[in-house]
Amino acid sequence: MRNAAQEGHINVLYELIQNDQCVLEHIDHVPFLDTPLHVAVSAGNIEFMMEMMNLKPTFARKLNQAGFSPMHLALQNHKTQAVLRLLRFDKGLVCVKGREVLTPLHRVVQNGNVDFLIKFLETVFHLAIKNDRFEAFQVLVGWLIRSRHEAANRWEKELLSWADIDGNTVLLIAASGNRPRVC
Structure with a gap:
């Protein structure tokens, strides 16, 4: 095998x-x-x-x-x-969670791979909305707004407009799930 x-x-x-x-x-x-x-x-x-x-x-x-x-x-x-x-x-x-209780998200942050970090954060945004975790979503958006990183504008555009495998953006997921606070 x-x-x-x-x-x-x-x-x-x-x-x-x-x-x-x-x-x-x-x-x-x-x-x-x-x-x-x-x-x-x-x-x-x-x-x-x-x-x-x-x-x-x-x-x-x-x-x-x-x-x-x-x-x-x-x-x-x-x-x-x-x-x-x-x-x-x-x-x-x-x-x-893997060795030393580190997730792949932790590993991406440790290695500084910004492209994967964006993809992983897109996933985290979608997971927060799909699992009705408004507070987690607020924290993520707050972090994005406060970010002073040179790529923050690109991140905001990509993270909030990224469509998952089914073509759903964060806004579409929130609207279809009747989550007006997210919208």
């Missing part, structure tokens, strides 16, 4: 599943493990990664022996497409 994930051989994956229909379940029962998703992400095999997430979505939140989720590994290995695909698959992955 490790070789299939590393090399991106989807056909081999399905051969392994045909030989043992519970092979992915066996992997999922091990508490801390480099799953095939971890391996595929580290190797940058996007197609295999997407296939694995489709088959076993729980792998996306699983930590390996070093305490890292697939999103943590994608960031560490500079696999931009993997990060973006994982983010599209599940926005909540930016908040998965």
